[in-house]
Amino acid sequence: MKKFLRICFLVLFLAPGVVLAQTEVSGKVTSADDGSSLPGVNVVVKGTAQGTVTDIDGNYRINVPDGNATLVFSFIGLSTQEITVGDRTSIDVTMTTDTKQLGEVIVTAAGIEREQRALGYSVQEVDGQDLSQKSTNNVFESLQGKVAGLNINQNSGAPGGGTTILIRGATSLAGNSRNSPLIIVDGIPIDNDFVRGDVGSGSAEVFGSGSIGGGRGFDINPEDIEDITVLKGPAAAALYGIRAANGAIVITTKRPSNLRGTSVTVSSSFNLSRVNILPQYQNEYGQGLSFRHHSPVSSNSWGRPFGAIPNDSITDHNGNRVPYVAYPDNVRDFFNDGYLWTNNVELAGSNGASGFIVSLGRTDQSGIIPESDLQRTNIRLAGSTQLLDKLLLSGSFQYINTQLQGSPQGNNGSSVFFIMPSIPRSYDLNGRPYEINGQQNFYSSNDHPLWSAINNPSTNKIDRFLGNVKLGYDFNDWLSLNYQFGFDVNSENRKEVYARGSARFNDGLIIQDELSFQLYESTLLLTADKDLSEDFNLNVTLGHNLNSTRRDRFIVQGTGITTPGINNILNTENVIVDTRNGVWFNRRLMGVFADVTLGYRDWAFLNVTGRNDWSSTLPLDNNSFFYPSISGTLIFTDALNMDSDILSFGKLKAAYATVGNDAPPFLTTTTYVVPSLGNNTGGVNFPFLGNAAFTQSNILGNDNLKPEETSSLEFGINLGLFNNRFNVDVTYYDQETKDQILFLQLPVTTGYTQFVTNAGSITNKGWEAVVTAEILNRGAIQWDAIVNFSRNRNQVNELAEGLDATFLSGFTGAESSAVVGEPLGVFRGTPYATDPETGQLLVLGNGPNRGTLFNSTEYEVVGDPNPDWNASLINRLSWKGLRLGVQFDIQYGGDIWSNTIGFASVLGSIEETAVDREAPRVIPGYLVDASGEFILDDAGEKVTNNIQVDAQTYWRSVSGSFFEGSVFDASYVRLREITIGYTFPSALVDKTPFNSFDVSFSGRNLWTYAPNLGGHIDPEVANAPGALARGLEWNSSPGLVNYGFNIKFTF
Amino acid sequence: MNTMKSNYIFLLVSLLLFTGCEDWLDINNDPNNPVDVSPDRILPAAQVNTAFIMGKDLNLQTLAIVQQLAGTNNQLLSYDTYFFNGTEADNVWFGIYAGALLDFKKISETASDDDALYQAISDIHMAYLFGVTTDLYGDVPFQESLQDIDIVAPVFDDQSMIYDGILGMLENAETLLNGDDLGNNPGASDLIYGGDAEKWLRLGNSLQVKYWLQQRKINPSEAASAITALVNGDELLRNNGDNFNVPFGTTNGNQHPLYDFAFNRRPGDIAISQRFIDSLNVLNDPRIDEFINDQGQGTYLGYENGGTGTPPLQAVRAVLGTFPVGDNGEAPMRLYTYYTQEFLLAEAALMLDIPGDARTYYENALTASLDASGVDGSDAQTYLASRLAAFDAAGSDEEQLQVVIRDKWVSQFGNGVESFNDWRRTGYPEFQPSSTPGTSDGSIPVRLLYSANELSSNPNLENQSQLIDPVWWDVD
Missing domain, CATH: 2.40.170.20 (TonB-dependent receptor, beta-barrel domain)
Known part of the structure; x- marks a missing residue:
């Protein structure tokens, strides 16, 4: 570690002492953190006035009276070392950061330098060493976690995507940049x-x-x-x-x-x-709705199960028959390293x-x-x-x-990241050409992601x-x-x-x-x-x-x-x-x-x-x-x-x-x-x-x-x-x-x-x-x-x-x-409609959407x-x-409000939606009518829902992008x-x-x-x-x- | 260092630091955005804003409901299946209140009181805009609107009160335009009439006819006498040259917004309603070639309203033709036309007691429409004759009204708001709901939902409205 002090006059130059029968000892002082040489380190013969300083290459040369002499190596910010010479004439030393020294001088506001001990307010310092060679080219990313109260978020995974920096908490409503330090x-x-x-x-x-x-x-x-x-x-x-x-x-x-x-x-x-974290896709059901392949241009993966029919095939968006199989890595394989x-x-x-x-x-x-x-x-x-x-x-x-x-x-x-979550499980994204005869070849009206990246x-x-x-x-x-x-x-x-x-x-x-x-x-x-x-x-x-x-x-x-x-x-x-x-x-x-x-x-x-x-x-x-x-x-x-x-x-x-x-x-x-x-x-x-x-x-x-x-x-x-x-x-x-x-x-x-x-x-x-x-x-x-x-x-x-x-x-x-x-x-959106007394969900009891959640008309804090x-x-x-x-x-x-998870749930493309997909289920809650009034039984009591719905109806009811169901603890x-x-x-x-x-x-x-x-x-x-x-x-x-x-x- | 010398230096330094401080800090006016603008430079923006809202968002929403367009994807498909939630009204309300209405108010304020023509133009436009808004959304802010922070939460006025206000503004414009000195003339900055005060006068009167007729079921006798007076005054629109049209151009960014949507931005979302095509074909309507473009297929490939089944491919489906949007977006936005006026007078003649003969009004309307769509000669004559025959064959006033309104619906293709009003007021044409209706009872919407932004920001609006709840003048 090289630590250059801005106040150079703190480096002490000690005059060499009287020379008696002397042995010369020399060596090199380096940093334990990265091996770089340490100039300016004091080398003193303990108990004497004899001393020197390492040069710009970290080398020193000093005369010692005898082998019992102890050399003291010291430098502000580093742990002092004392080494007995013995019969060595060449002594190399590595020095480590002294994290506890409080006499450090640091730079504060307006460039004014202060001793840390004198400061009455909260300041924290990070050394440049700790930011170098940390598998990123963005110095703010390497600052993550190094300072208490400093929150740094990556804006996007793409090269050149910057960071959002926040100290303590947000203070201003008038714009993102007004909260930056x-x-x-x-x-x-x-x-x-x-x-x-x-x-x-x-x-x-x-x-x-x-x-x-x-x-x-x-x-x-x-x-x-x-x-x-x-x-x-x-x-x-x-x-x-x-x-x-x-x-x-x-x-x-x-x-x-x-x-x-x-x-x-x-x-x-x-x-x-x-790529390390990608949605956990299901690979049991492919493109379609209600267990049928209803359209070759759909982004839904609620179609029939793979393997249900031997040598299963469907007609694709070009009118050709293609095999109906799962492509488990269709999204992952799109991305490069x-x-x-x-x-x-x-x-x-x-x-x-x-x-x-x-x-x-x-x-x-x-x-x-x-x-x-x-x-x-x-x-x-x-x-x-x-x-x-x-x-x-x-x-x-x-x-x-x-x-x-x-x-x-x-x-x-x-936008590539917009397109990726909606690709059906049975679509061979990477095996098919993205362009045919100069036209895009993609199942949906979105762009083919590779075509978009190129064009x-x-x-x-x-x-x-x-x-x-x-x-x-x-x-x-x-x-x-x-x-x-x-x-x-x-x-x-x-x-x-x-x-x-x-x-x-x-x-x-x-x-x-x-x-x-x-x-x-x-x-x-x-x-x-x-x-x-x-x-x-x-x-x-x-x-x-x-x-x-x-x-x-x-x-x-x-x-x-x-x-x-x-x-x-x-x-x-x-x-x-x-x-x-x-x-x-x-x-x-x-x-x-x-x-x-x-x-x-x-x-x-x-x-x-x-x-x-x-x-x-x-x-x-x-x-x-x-x-x-x-x-x-x-x-x-x-x-x-x-x-x-x-x-x-x-x-x-x-x-x-x-x-x-x-x-x-x-x-x-x-x-x-x-x-x-x-x-x-x-x-x-x-x-x-x-x-x-x-x-x-x-x-x-x-x-x-x-x-x-x-x-x-x-x-x-x-x-x-x-x-x-x-x-x-x-x-x-x-x-x-x-x-x-x-x-x-x-x-x-x-x-x-x-x-x-x-x-x-x-x-x-x-x-x-x-x-x-x-x-x-x-x-x-x-x-x-x-x-x-x-x-x-x-x-x-x-x-x-x-x-x-x-x-x-x-x-x-x-x-x-x-x-x-x-x-x-805080997030505001549509919450799950619940019974104020018991907190139970409200489920529609009649109408074409019976068995699904009653749509709340409220607009509330949901996360x-x-x-x-x-x-x-x-x-x-x-x-x-x-x-x-x-x-x-x-x-x-x-919390995170995740459109990716919410949208993927509605489309039926993630794991959770495939669990027991063919089994009916009941949304727990009380029955209400189309206007949200409780349906009561003969005794005047609220009725517990027992209307079965299929998995597709269930997931489309409980998830969705503009809905509390897409808010998760992060x-x-x-x-x-x-x-x-x-x-x-x-x-x-x-x-x-x-x-x-x-x-x-x-x-x-x-x-x-x-x-x-x-x-x-x-x-x-x-x-x-x-x-x-x-x-x-x-x-x-x-x-x-x-x-x-x-x-x-x-x- | 010499004390005297250091004193001088400190003095010099402080002088340098503190002089010119005020001027140096006086830079807070954005050089590109002026604080004051003359009314002739606001007028084009206000008029285009009006045409834009009518021509794009409101057209898409209403042309789907009146089954002349069909949606194949995204928002237009939502409109076609009646899935509204109020967010589709956000852009509309923004364009109307914070765009066009505010600008016309500013024109009225920055022009002097003696500039009667500017004041009248402002009144007429504002009346028209409030009319569009209340007809579609019901009770809306009127009296307390446009008062910036003086009235932070405008109340929602009853539609009947708004109608009184609209007619009041139109009458005021009439008075102004009948004066001697009309003050400054906007000239070419009036994109609609070029500063022709005569045309503004006639438009103002014709709009009064429209707004009286609209409420004929609530106030039949008042409507009858008001319309009679206006007809007798003989200062209504005379021909297609008096049309309340905002022009558009062929260069991108100046094109008719429906053209921009349909051809540049979202061609995958839009198709022509098969029901409309069938209706035109059944009667061999010669305007079909001007209304719709078959893209060289020899037949018009439309799509069923409601989004079931696979739509024809973009390259072969029927698309909007020269009349509604132009070949390159240069068709005007026809906010209100001579033939619309004549159709309204025909309806008034049938349903109320006004001077003039319904058949004559009807013939004027259809002739003008054929002319406006570029159909002439024997095609026009043949069609006109067949429609007049149908009118004659219809037995009762009600059946004749059905013929009139059905043809009004066709002639107004490109202005969905007018046809939506007509269908609600008369029940014609008789539509079946689209095949996947999203309303709670499966019926066709009879209004549009309030802007979601207004719902969340104005405490005077407590609840969203219901699509199936008719507006004030829409009684049986």
Whole structure:
């Protein structure tokens, strides 16, 4: 492990002592985690002033008086080792992470560095090592489970699918991106929002889109990361003021060192991705209804049993006789094995005063759907140099180029994940040609998935430039000035093609969508850190911050492809410019802030911050808002002078903060917009017959808009036990977010469908606990464990006056909503109709549908996607050069609304529907008539149902996509990560040109236990990206396992 | 460092940081979406919105019920089998209230009070739209509607009150248009009449006839006297040139929405009702070639209403022809026509006591329809003669009404809302329910369900309506 300290002056240089009769000992110090060399490690002869420091290759050379001498190897963050020299002249040492050291300095809000011990709020750090070579190319995926309270969900199984990130719980109703924490890379809040690409409307916008891609956060190369600090709540992120409500993830990239020398690091990984969780299909009955083959174009699998008739055959959709047999792997065999191939070269050097890092990375990924892949190139240059005596100039620039290709996603007949669940059990998907004489050959009016993957490609080419320049000037030893300017500029060039004959756009359609994003951030910091007296220390930081964020967009559609295969937008019958053009996000912020920390004897700290923000998205005459916070820390073991081996460290912390969440832009007025009528089944655009026109927008603006305000209270205790071998850090928090920016749904008869206003309140309360344990540390064997636990209780306390519930996301009938008194994001839909007295189901007693469930006309809360608690258990073992790391993630509670299971049940394609299919069954419950009134017997009692129905009728009654029957508990235990690695010993490596050599095997999501999902779906991949559509599973990817092989070497 | 020097530097830095702050933050107006627009730039959007709702969603729903289209897949099949749940009305209500009606209200507000023509156009369109809405859905928000957050939950007004309101708006338009100075003229931005005030006046009067006739079973005497007055005023539609039609074009995105649905987006969902084809064939109706396209098969391959059996393949089934949607989507949306007016007057002459002869009105209507569908010469003459003969042969007023309405149903092909109204009011043509009816008693729906969004967001709407529950004017 290489750990470069940003504060280099903590590295001690000790003068060599007086030389007497000396023996020279030399050797190499490497990291036990990955075998890389460790520069800057102190090597001291115990009891003397004699010492040295390892060089950039980790080598050291020191004179010892005699063989009884003990060498002490120490470095901040690593476990100190003491080794008796004996008669050796060459001593190699491996050092391991010291998980219990609390004197670490970490990066907090606004780039300010703090000692962890002084912090009164909840922060957790993850080292870059723990994110590297973990069978994924998305650094946020490798963060899963590593921080208590940080929830990360994959948006889709396709390459380039991004992640939804949530800290603690959701706070804002006004949009998915408004619940994301700030993602700061080297001081710049980078763009991670997923911009939906579809040109449809309504649900198509939510459930994936025609085009592919995730937020841009996954562009960051895991190999470039030094560490990540997660600021978990408003108290920790208070210095971000109006943007701080959801916390922040602060990423620091590797900095050049100031130790002389150069080094080259090469890392390479190859991983396979395979389908692991797919619906458990039944293979006893094939296409048809009521045990008959009624139609060759049906998606139902309620037909006759296989083998009932010898040499059974049916007439297919082309009029040919084909064998009627089961194809058990027809869905599974469609998917390929994906692969992920990453390579990275990093060159680092320094002459003592100036240093640089150049890093080049390349990712090649191929997905499980044919014709889906990703190529990414990362180029990074970081440098730092001492310009004048006290002036330090540093900077980092990255260029990232990504090319993605995929097939359509979303809720339409050209989307592979939409098509797959409805394929009948007797359909030979992969054995038959997907095309005959230039026409699709598929049983249904949906596209053949392979035809769609080949003929309906979506591509996305992304160019991104991230950079920052920093100037630091030390006036003297207690006063310094820092200025940083950073930018994140990216452009996406998306193209979606639907070929002529596709299910979604029969005439063909080409969409070109150009998005551009520009962000500029300027931060000026004046820091003073002075001991006022022997007991008191004062640290004051004053800051000024400017931010400008803008998105532009230009979309053109060409409808009616003329010559198939030429995907030039001018090869169409009509080119239309989409109405969603122009600047659609533009926001400027200015802020000034102050952070004052008073320390007493290094065991008591009081911290007060304040920030005032001015935002362009608020009404001009009322756009200034102030956010204070206060926190305190007491290290009571030091205060009380406790010196116990059992309770070796004890700290109490408390924090209170108020922060904001800015308003989206352009909402202070009601405007006219260019009309765009209709949806994917037919539409009209303007200009119309040469007439340009405008229609009144259906969203009412508000010239009294305010930002959302979150106030939070945190208490915590941090205990180190048994000489800090065990460390327990527990935090309790209570956050309330008020003045929610609500898009109040208005009845359309008011003329508008939404009114933006501030109303309502949402609370998030919970616990986080982090336990780290050094279980074994004996000689060559080390065993550390970390447990992260979090539990969040979210509740919508109120919405607007008179409003009890509002739609957030999904379909009407299967929606994610905000309901007063419930957690945010509960599902609303049609529940099972039950008898209020006994809870029994209501069954129709007469009419053509007798024996089936009475259809409730209610619309109720039917599920809650918020988990009860989350935990992860990480174990790390090492023995000599061998290491083993295992991470389990657990979620308890949390529902998924699964359209895949619901729909497959109605179609009769999953296992459950085949159990005793030929036996009749009775739905337990009481009989009611067509209007829901109880049918009573002669004695006036309710009648228990005994009407038999067949399996097909039963399943179609109790399941279905828009229905409570499709809501399942998604609790799971997952083997999230496993790493088995070996670092070659330096004795061996020294004979080669390499400086260190490490190999490992890694795996991701290798095993999953989700008992309530029937093994049909992956409990974490729900297709709708975003915190506000959590748990709605429509057209999702099958669950995948990733595993592979990694090497890393330096020279 | 020199204190003086550092003071200056701090001053300079703070000045740089705080000047221009206000201007720098004044960027919250979307440059592409204006706050104010003149009424002539709203009018085309409002008119196209009206035509779009009538031409696509409402057409699909009602043309299936009146058995001129048949559904083979997806939503159109649901309509054909009467499986409605209110979500199909969401787009309709959005287009009517938040689209067309709101825009016409804005036109009325942004135009000055002296712009009588604009005000009249707004009144007539709003009356028409409220009329369509209440005829299909029953009691709907009228008086309290379109008040944005001033009235957050509009109440649902009785249909009779809405009818009074509609007729009031039409009478108001009549008064405005009879004034001397009509103010600014929308000109070409009026896609329907090009700013011709005379035509607007005639349309407004003709619509009054329609809405009086619609309630003839409830208020027969009032209807009779009102229609008499309008007929005597002699300011009704004169010929097909006065038709209330919204034009469409041939380029994608400007095409008739039913064409877009049927040919570009969902050709697999739609077929022509075999019952309609049979009805046309039985009488050798020459308009059949203009109404329906046989795709070169030599015979019209339709599909039975109700989704039983395998539909003919897309490549060979009968599809919509030149008259309803155009060869490339360029047919207009015929919201209300001269021949519709004449058919209504024929009905009034038969059922109420109004000036004029039912047979004459009927002949005018059929002649105009044949002309509008591009049939002329001896074909037209022969057919006209045969239909007039059938009219003469019919014994009673009721039987003659059956002939009139049956021909009205055929002539209005492409406007399902009008025919749905007619069938409910008169019982003609006599339909059998589709073969797999989804209504609770298996009968044909006599209204459409309320928008599901409105049900969930407006507390004044407590319960969904019932498909089999007739509207106010639909009495036996």
